[in-house]
Amino acid sequence: MSSTQALLAPSLPSQLINLLAAVMLLIAFAMLAQRRVLTLINLFAVQGLILTASTLLVAWTTSQPHLYWSALITLVLKVLVLPLILHRLIRKLNVKWDVETLIKIPTTMIVGIVLVILSFNLALPISALSGTVARGTLGIAIAIVLLAFLMMITRSKAVPQVIGFLAMENGLFFAATSATYGMPMVVELGIALDVLIGMVILGVFFFQIRERFDSLDIRHLEKLKED
Template sequence: MNGTLVQQLVDGLAALMLLTSFALLAQHRMISVLHWFAGQGLLLAVTAAIVAYGTGSDELYISAIMTLLLKGLLLPWLLWRVIRQLQVHREVEPLLNSSLTMLIALGVTLFSFHMIQPIEKISQLITRDSMAIATACVLLGMLMMITRRKAITQVIGFLAVENSLFFAAIGSTNGMPLVVEIGIAFDVLIAALIFGLFFFQIRTTFDSLEVEAMNAHLIHKDDDE
């Protein structure tokens, strides 16, 4: 299916989007997780810009710039600061064996492809092919949240889910209304800030960023009472 150049570019970016989702899932080191996350933000911005060019909508240009600033630069930078100050460099032993996670991820991708296909048939948009990938990315982000132990990686997983939703929005409806988008962007920003604050709080309270440690603490507390 050789569509226009715009469509080819969007398709290529969608493939890269999928790659970044897998890469996020496969990384062990915090800093490389962050790099891939920033890369994903960058990809999103480029996609938005290209779709904007393809459809000629000015609003999308603005959201592209916003995405670039927020998801490509600001959020990664914030998270990087948190990581540096909290001295967490490596994801400890992931919950599942990494190759098993990858296999599950492949299965999930295949499944979402299977599910989305009927929808794609209806859509007339230039970006419809990327729907399946966007769905897969959402699921992969959730998978990341499930399989990781550290709170920070879980937050990155959450943000990746948000990224994929944004991608889906561009793909399925040529972007949301600008007002909605700005609202979401601020929500995400504030969520990230709050997460950042929480990390410090959690760290000082539990001496660890591992979710299990918190659970253990909670149970322990219950026992005490």
């Protein structure tokens, strides 16, 4: 049976996709453990670069021309434009200091491991249904989404939360590529534009928050009344 053989000895592109997926998961963990905003942004850019590489690889292996465009959008938006905007933002806001976390970092890592186990379990039946070359990586994609979500929850400052949001989008994109060879072009373009505009609006928001509270700590927003 050819399908069994394909499972036993995966082809080289599929191995490479698996490797890239594993590295993406590793970067998601590194972001979770990172204390500095600057390094966090750089890690986000590297994650985008690896996402681009893996999308290109899937596109080349399965000859899906629209995936090349997705890869291009990822490269321009997530490796170049967004990190540049973020760098500029933190220079203007002058928030290069250490990130404050609500839970201690080792605890966060343990929770992260639990999330990874959960998402791997969750993905197994789904990827069994899918017939794509990168079906095994769906679990990793879900794990990246959940880890980014965890990062948004555990950080109290605004900038890391936004980076968490962007990393979550990376994970979603990766899930789409691995499970169904990407979303329709219209949807992808829409999401890309959304993320970009969202980033610009959030940038304005940062300034407003800081002007109002003299800090970027989101906890200030929880108070509804003035004392």
